[in-house]
Amino acid sequence: MEDGMVSLLIKIDTLGTVREVFWSDPVYLVSITGMTLEAVFDCKGDAITASGLHGFFQKQRKVITLEGCRLRESGIPVVCSMVALHEEALLLATDFNTAASGDSTGVHSKLVHRFLLELSRWMGNPPHLDKHQSVDDYQQIQILNNELVNTHRRLEKANAQLNRLNEELHNRLVQDALTGLVSRYQYRSEIEQRIAMDPKALGLFAFIDIDSFKSINDTYGHAIGDAFLVGFANRLKKIDMQPPTIHMRIAGDEFGLYIHGLQTVDEHYLARFWQQFSEVMMARPIQADTQSIPVSCSVGIAVYGLDTDNIYTLIEYADFAMYQAKNNGKHSYRRFDAKVYATAHLH
Structure with missing residues (x-):
């Protein structure tokens, strides 16, 4: 594992139960099968709940990027992508820094290669999907990942600015600006x-x-x-x-x-x-x-x-x-x- 890098690849069923761990860096992220996604991740919305996964498996194009996810144990923010085949799915999770790094450090390329290798083995050349389709799907995932990371950072910056403005407004409403006494509004x-x-x-x-x-x-x-x-x-x-x-x-x-x-x-x-x-x-x-x-x-x-x-x-x-x-x-x-x-x- 690269220093500071967090990544894992797991296979899940339609209920979100972990059926196989391909890798987990560090190893304690998912140490055993039988765990549920909700035990590993904390994500916004219902994407990793039973109802959310049911909707995902019903889609024709079974590729999705999950928003607002963190590792439940450590709180580290991660980007999660899922690819489904029949009644199973592979879930790839990487920390934000790795997901946003592109190829500048080579870490991203190694991770892509590793994922595609496991994806190819898992798919076993099914008749309705070929390797090129798999690569195209993963490339689409990476585009979505990058957009998600950039959007997340812009939102964090905007939220920080909004919080500052709200705090200033709150202070002005609660305290008189000149004297510091309770204001006329409060x-x-x-x-x-x-x-x-x-x-x-x-x-x-x-x-x-x-x-x-x-x-x-x-x-x-x-x-x-x-x-x-x-x-x-x-x-x-x-x-x-x-x-x-x-x-x-x-x-x-x-x-x-x-x-x-x-x-x-x-x-x-x-x-x-x-x-x-x-x-x-x-x-x-x-x-x-x-x-x-x-x-x-x-x-x-x-x-x-x-x-x-x-x-x-x-x-x-x-x-x-x-x-x-x-x-x-x-x-x-x-x-x-x-x-x-x-x-x-x-x-």
């Missing part, structure tokens, strides 16, 4: 998953708006504005009240926090939340490149399980409460008030 799903884990618990949603962010962009430019947002997001990640907190970017200068698994959300809890939020987010300016910029926020709070059991409504209520805080001097928070909301929506 945060509702994250909240739904957290609620599903404990549907009877309460959850606090804080809708956060950076006060006068437009003036930061207008004064310092968008590059400084983006750096400020990154610094703001990094601080937001440090707020992790128990139970664990979801940190999200909702829109340009709008952010959010969701805390689920709470038993009570009373004035004492809200005061503790606002104290931590103020200390982490607004106690010190954010250093954005060369600029030191003060931080001010307006925050609206709504509670899942008290104000509503609908996520979209929860976000709407928190958004409404945030605007209440902004309209009442900014730099503060407001708890959602159903009466104020109802009055505002009467006009």
